Amino acid sequence: MALMAPALAFAAYNDVTLTTDVVLSVNGVTLNVSGTSAVIESMTVNATNFSITLPSGSTFQVTAPGLEQINASTATGQTSFFCNNSQSLIKYAPTTSVTVTITPIATLCSSTSGGGGESTGGGGSSATSATPATPATPATPATETTSATPATPATPATPATPASGLTSEQVTSILAVLASFNADSATLASVQAALLGTGTGASASSVGSFTRDLELGLTGADVKALQVFLNTHGYTVTTSGAGSLGNETTRFGGLTRAALIKYQKAKGITPAVGYFGPKTRAAVNAE
Secondary structure, eight states: OGGGSOSSSOEEEEEEEOOSOEEEEETTEEEEEEEOSSEEEEEEEOSSOEEEEEOTTOOEEEEOTTOEEEEESOOTTEEEEEESSSOEEEEEOOSSOEEEEEEEEEEEGGGSSOOOEEOSSTTSOOOOOOOOOOOOOOOOOOOOOOOOOOOOOOOOOOOOOOTTSOOHHHHHHHHHHHHHTTOOHHHHHHHHHHHHTOSSOOOTGGGOOOOSOBOTTOBSHHHHHHHHHHHHTTOOSOSSSTTSTTOOOSBOOHHHHHHHHHHHHHHTOSSOSSOBOHHHHHHHHHO
């Protein structure tokens, strides 16, 4: 088998039986060739490759101890193929006669992304290593729901403002000034209506003449009419809130009584105790 290591660039051998490993230098790459005692029909060694014809039942293996890449012209009958950072190997065990051309190159197996593995038995093509499954894409976390925007509280209603833009206190003051100049009730009622925007002003005559006595604690439309009369004639029940000008109520309370006492004193009605009796009714109805 010393003839298996040719010194020339080309050599051909027929009916070779391999009994030990043979070292070849092809294309600048050192190769170890081995096999069984079965006869290799022919073997041709060139400068860049070598070809072998294998009969059925032969076993033939080529390794590159320097881990250079080994290329084969066919995968028929190939049973093993490895090309990685630990070994470079091709093995054949055909079930029919096959001719294989082996071409080594200086590129190392570790410099490629390819690997290699055991093929699927004699006569078949070498198995391709399975591509790793692509990891499942993680589920996108559910978008956090946006909390509902709290409803904007309703804006409290703005108390009605007199049409003139004046406050109730200012209207009361104006009417008091007019009353001090002896303006009659019709004039005061008209001014009040114009300033408050309420149409015709309320007065004793607008609700009819007062017909009953009124005193502390009583309620009724005539009580409200009395408060309107007092507010518009300069005897203010109160300057704000319930009982003030434009906010007269139907209840005869302490503020109404105090305002009535002022009226009685101004008119010389006795006793001036805030009781709305015949004398005071007559004076008011005459206004």
